[in-house]
Amino acid sequence: MPSSGNLFSGLPDGRLPDETFETLADGPGLRIELIVSTGQTTPEGEWLDQEQSEWVVLLRGSARLLIEGEETERSLKPGDWLMLPAHCRHRVTWTSEDEPAVWLAVHFSRP
């Protein structure tokens, strides 16, 4: 029987102390992850720098993201996706708190 679920069931009603991360499926060199942010951001002065490539889409809420080398942040609305190659340094500079920011991320390895 195939596993199943709903991305938007169980969303928090207000701000949580931390982002939540849930692995929905995985395979060799692959992980599909649901991330829920309620105001959290990448700590000041830090960058996210990942070994794997990440395709990520914002599905609910809103967020801002800065990619190293770009002058301005990108404002993300539902449906906006980004393909972040491995080691493409980036930081999340803002996430909506009133409406949780729901991200779906596909982490994968590629040569």
Place this chain on the structure above:
Amino acid sequence: MPSSGNLFSGLPDGRLPDETFETLADGPGLRIELIVSTGQTTPEGEWLDQEQSEWVVLLRGSARLLIEGEETERSLKPGDWLMLPAHCRHRVTWTSEDEPAVWLAVHFSRP
């Protein structure tokens, strides 16, 4: 510069003659695909039987899907996801036409 887009831009206003398929990203043994249905279904008597595993989520619209061996169709609303292992035979029995059914599929190989 990372590639980017919006899943919901350019959705059709009414029924299209065929489903549309767009590859958003890929890697070794991996393909992330946007599928838009406007009333199309799997032809009567046929099953979808895929070499790769498929994690799929419905993001807009509504749909019904039958998995071989299950007695009743599953009704899907936005956010509903399914992990379909390779060769898990299934058919799409209905998709909404008034509001396009927007699917995000991650096709991947696993041993």
